[in-house]
Amino acid sequence: MKKHTIAILVNDQPGVLQRVSGLFGRRGFNxxxxxxxxxxxxxxxxxxxxxxxxxxxxxxxxxxxYKLIDVIKVVDVSSNPMVGRELALIKVSAEPxxxxxxxxxxxxxxxxxxxIGPQSMIVQVVGDTEKIDAMVELLKPYGIRELTRTGVxxxxxxxxx
Numbered sequence: 115m116k117k118h119t120i121a122i123l124v125n126d127q128p129g130v131l132q133r134v135s136g137l138f139g140r141r142g143f144n145x146x147x148x149x150x151x152x153x154x155x156x157x158x159x160x161x162x163x164x165x166x167x168x169x170x171x172x173x174x175x176x177x178x179x180y181k182l183i184d185v186i187k188v189v190d191v192s193s194n195p196m197v198g199r200e201l202a203l204i205k206v207s208a209e210p211x212x213x214x215x216x217x218x219x220x221x222x223x224x225x226x227x228x229x230i231g232p233q234s235m236i237v238q239v240v241g242d243t244e245k246i247d248a249m250v251e252l253l254k255p256y257g258i259r260e261l262t263r264t265g266v267x268x269x270x271x272x273x274x275x
Contacts, residue, residue, distance in 0.1 A: 115166045117146070119192040119268045120175070122161040123153060125184040134161060134185070137178050143167065147200075147265030158186065162267045191268045198268035201238065202246045203228070207257035208235040216256055223249045234259060 124130045131150055138145050146164040153160040165175065172190060179188045191198075208216050208230075216235060220227055225239035239249050243266060250261065 116168065117192065118165050118167065118172050118175075118190060119196065119198060119266060120163045120165065120172075120179075121189045121191050121268065122163065122179060122185060123187040124159050124161060125186065126152070126157050126159045127184055130159070130182075130184045131161070133182055134163075134179065137182065138163075138165070138175070141174070141178060143171065143175055147263075149265045149267045151267075162191070162265075164266050189270070191270055195271040196268050197271055198242055198266045199240055200243055200246055200266050201240050201264040202250070203260075203262050204237045204239065204250065204253055204258060205234055205260040206237060206253050207233060207259060209233065212256060216253070219249065219252050225249065 122134065124134070135145060135148065143165055146166065148161060148163050150159055150161045152158075165171075167175070176188050176190070179185050206216060213230075213235065216237075217227070219225075220237055223239055223241070223245065225237050227235050228238045229236035237249075237253070239246055246263065250258065
């Protein structure tokens with residue numbers, strides 16, 4: 115089982131996200147993460163979906179996606195050198211005495227503290243999934259109160275296609 119990152123250019127219409135995610139569910143394909151936002155062209159959105167499967171699974175997903183009327187283009191971003199990033203906000207327990215240790219972790223990961231409360235801190239970290247996983251593991255001993263992640267967004271490196 116290999117991870118695939120797929121970029122899907124779609125018409126920006128109500129219900130498109132539901133149809134795309136429904137296709138994955140009906141076919142038994144798991145979505146590990148999904149991000150959706152505006153694209154460089156007005157009226158179009160780009161979905162970036164991370165899923166797992168072999169090459170045959172990816173081929174089936176691509177064929178099924180092209181059958182959806184609002185799908186314009188499907189690209190397997192992970193088949194090329196790519197840049198993939200995710201954002202996480204992590205609320206960690208941070209008594210004043212523990213803050214220097216937490217700040218040391220934050221600096222090591224080139225993350226940022228975006229909020230400090232009397233008993234907690236919110237840390238923002240951007241990077242690949244492995245970087246965020248590693249930071250979460252290091253912050254666990256301090257007590258993670260809340261965690262939210264965006265999911266991966268990605269682009270092919272290099273020349274414009």
